Amino acid sequence: MKKYIYTSIIACLVLFGLQACSDSFLELKPKGTDLEDNYYRNRQEAYNGLVAVYDVLGYQSPSYITKVLATSAASDDHYAGGGGSSDIPNIQAWSSYDLDAAVGPQEDLWRRNFMGINRANILLSKLPDISMDENEKARFEAEARFLRAYFYFDLIRYFRNIPLIDHPLQGNELYEVVQASPQEIYAFIESDLTASLANLPTKVAAGTEAGRVSEGTAKALLGKVYLQQEKFSEAAAQLADVNGEPGGTSQYGYRLLDDFSDLFAVDNKFNSESILELSFTNTSVGDWGCIDCTEGNVLNIMVGPRGYSAGPGAPDYVSGWSFLPITEDLAELMKGDPRYPYTIIDMHQLEAEGKASYTPGYMDTGYFLEKFAGRESDRWTGAGSFELNFPQNMYDIRLADTYLLEAEAIVRGGGNTARAAALLNAVRARVGLGAVAATLDNIKRERRIELAGEGHRWFDLVRWGDAAAALGDRGFVAGKHEVLPIPLLELDNTQLEQNKEYGGTK
Numbered sequence: 001m002k003k004y005i006y007t008s009i010i011a012c013l014v015l016f017g018l019q020a021c022s023d024s025f026l027e028l029k030p031k032g033t034d035l036e037d038n039y040y041r042n043r044q045e046a047y048n049g050l051v052a053v054y055d056v057l058g059y060q061s062p063s064y065i066t067k068v069l070a071t072s073a074a075s076d077d078h079y080a081g082g083g084g085s086s087d088i089p090n091i092q093a094w095s096s097y098d099l100d101a102a103v104g105p106q107e108d109l110w111r112r113n114f115m116g117i118n119r120a121n122i123l124l125s126k127l128p129d130i131s132m133d134e135n136e137k138a139r140f141e142a143e144a145r146f147l148r149a150y151f152y153f154d155l156i157r158y159f160r161n162i163p164l165i166d167h168p169l170q171g172n173e174l175y176e177v178v179q180a181s182p183q184e185i186y187a188f189i190e191s192d193l194t195a196s197l198a199n200l201p202t203k204v205a206a207g208t209e210a211g212r213v214s215e216g217t218a219k220a221l222l223g224k225v226y227l228q229q230e231k232f233s234e235a236a237a238q239l240a241d242v243n244g245e246p247g248g249t250s251q252y253g254y255r256l257l258d259d260f261s262d263l264f265a266v267d268n269k270f271n272s273e274s275i276l277e278l279s280f281t282n283t284s285v286g287d288w289g290c291i292d293c294t295e296g297n298v299l300n301i302m303v304g305p306r307g308y309s310a311g312p313g314a315p316d317y318v319s320g321w322s323f324l325p326i327t328e329d330l331a332e333l334m335k336g337d338p339r340y341p342y343t344i345i346d347m348h349q350l351e352a353e354g355k356a357s358y359t360p361g362y363m364d365t366g367y368f369l370e371k372f373a374g375r376e377s378d379r380w381t382g383a384g385s386f387e388l389n390f391p392q393n394m395y396d397i398r399l400a401d402t403y404l405l406e407a408e409a410i411v412r413g414g415g416n417t418a419r420a421a422a423l424l425n426a427v428r429a430r431v432g433l434g435a436v437a438a439t440l441d442n443i444k445r446e447r448r449i450e451l452a453g454e455g456h457r458w459f460d461l462v463r464w465g466d467a468a469a470a471l472g473d474r475g476f477v478a479g480k481h482e483v484l485p486i487p488l489l490e491l492d493n494t495q496l497e498q499n500k501e502y503g504g505t506k
Contacts (some may be wrong), residue, residue: 077326082322120148123140295392315375325368334449401447
């Protein structure tokens with residue numbers, strides 16, 4: 001709590017140019033408090049504060065932990081991989097379900113989301129007193145409330161028992177916060193999202209405001225929040241507004257791209273299928289001195305085949321670190337599907353054809369994540385370390401995702417199956433596949449294939465109650481591993497209690 005929930009993040013905002021903050025920066029609380037008192041004097045400083053909240057969306061920890069890396073390693077679509085069993089041990093522990101209160105990705109995932117909440121709370125507390133255009137102020141508030149809801153939604157799905165903090169904590173408040181019930185957290189998330197809708201723009205201009213949230217973004221997240229709680233009719237209604245007519249262009253301008261492969265082209269950022277996108281760039285000149293300060297996408301170097309060597313006619317992958325090798329089960333499921341070559345690097349095939357070679361890493365399967373493997377053509381040649389400066393953006397929510405979520409909400413809620421089928425089959429038709437019935441099993445299969453490697457699978461398995469069946473051979477225990485342990489540091493001199501699944505009483 002002392003380190004991650006309060007720790008005057010505004011010190012980083014002012015002193016370090018909106019970069020993500022290293023651990024040493026997080027200890028600047030006294031100096032940072034002074035800066036916070038003197039900041040937010042005008043519209044520009046309010047805007048800088050808003051950018052600082054958005055910045056946390058792409059947070060990458062000093063130990064390389066990200067939302068997509070961690071949740072993918074925990075799913076049945078990937079192993080942790082890397083160079084050995086001790087390579088980033090916190091994701092190895094989640095992948096093999098050996099995690100406990102001391103070992104696992106929980107500290108970094110907690111830090112990322114409470115950092116975002118803290119920044120949002122600071123901005124929301126300061127906005128009323130800032131002299132600026134009232135309409136723009138209302139929009140800033142709506143965006144901050146959306147982002148706070150987003151971070152809380154991740155936290156409740158990871159940890160279940162979390163504190164509800166709606167303002168910047170001061171003094172002894174740091175040590176007196178207790179956990180709220182999940183019902184209170186969900187009600188707070190719904191309240192923030194519902195309130196944000198009135199003052200978010202219908203659309204944002206990609207040329208000048210790319211990455212900022214709109215009314216459609218908020219409805220998409222609200223639909224996901226409702227679905228997580230099994231409020232099926234409410235989820236379907238929100239998602240229907242986002243999706244519009246299946247296969248067409250929605251009221252928010254969302255439309256499925258014609259070509260699935262275009263989704264992952266590095267230069268195709270903020271396209272018509274993007275609802276919430278995480279921004280990365282190669283202009284931050286990140287280097288090894290501060291891994292979490294870089295604005296480049298570290299996943300690009302992490303997932304490529306280790307020791308990759310390309311011959312004539314081979315793809316120009318950068319030799320990577322072999323994390324998140326794809327499981328044989330997912331590879332077999334996808335073979336023959338048109339999305340296979342745009343999702344999976346098949347090193348078996350490349351080696352058999354004499355086009356390329358690689359060095360097998362830990363838990364190697366020969367299959368790697370094509371969607372995010374770094375390319376020589378995207379290698380940064382300026383200052384900094386090229387490994388930390390890949391510019392590929394990533395989707396947190398995209399239209400095919402919301403199509404399939406709405407179809408799920410309809411089928412599970414006993415709604416209009418004709419619309420569910422239209423949504424499901426629009427996703428399939430995009431890649432030339434024929435229609436199938438709108439059954440829950442078909443929707444589950446389609447989500448696994450369409451969204452492979454994008455960080456959704458573990459959340460899906462837990463939401464469906466399928467995690468134990470899919471991950472039992474990895475050590476997943478039903479009734480335990482649906483949640484992570486509360487980080488030990490957060491229990492020190494606070495009122496927080498450990499989750500009962502990990503020896504606590506909560």
